[in-house]
Amino acid sequence: MNKWCTTPIFSLDLLQIDAVFMPVKKVNYTVEELKTSPSLVKDKLILEIWTNGSIMPQEAIIQASNILTDLFTPLKYLNLKTIDNNVTKEDKKISQVLIEELQLSVRAYNCLKRAQIHSVATKNYIINCFVF
Incomplete structure (x- = not known):
């Protein structure tokens, strides 16, 4: 028997x-702006869904939405720890580089x-990292 057919796959990223x-x-x-008050602007999501009947x-x-809730619920219980990066003088030099000097695409x-x-x-953005 083929092991690929009998092995169930259960993973958080599947x-x-x-x-x-x-x-x-x-x-x-479609996402539209919805002004509820002069100082508060919310987004309105309009969905058009076609089914086979x-x-x-x-x-x-x-x-x-139930599937998405089930997929994202485990993220509520993750313990995120900040990595303590030892910033060297070289890192500080690199971090001061302007984006104009990076030869990026337009x-x-x-x-x-x-x-x-x-x-x-x-x-x-470089120094703060998180570990799951």
């Missing part, structure tokens, strides 16, 4: 799908500028 039964045929989404679109979104450069990242060390 989304199991049924290749035969796929009732959702197409999904479109075996389930209603409302049921499809309920099932999908697109990458513009994305970093729009995110207000001006150097390698902006907001300690």
Whole structure:
């Protein structure tokens, strides 16, 4: 007997799908701004769901949200620990490098500028790491 057929695969990073039964045929989404007050702006998500008729679109979104909840629930119980990085003089020199000096593509450069990242060390993106 083939070991690949008998070994169940259960992992946090695996989304199991049924290749035969796929009732959702197409999904479109739109995100719009929703002003609830002058100082508060929220996002409104509009979903268009087409199914093959075996389930209603409302049921499809309920099932999908239950699957996502089940997938992300274990993340609530993770213990994140900050890694204590010993920052050397060399690291400090590297972290002071401006993004203009990195020979990035125009697109990458513009994305970093729009995110207000001006150097390698902006907001300690290099130094702060987390371990699961």
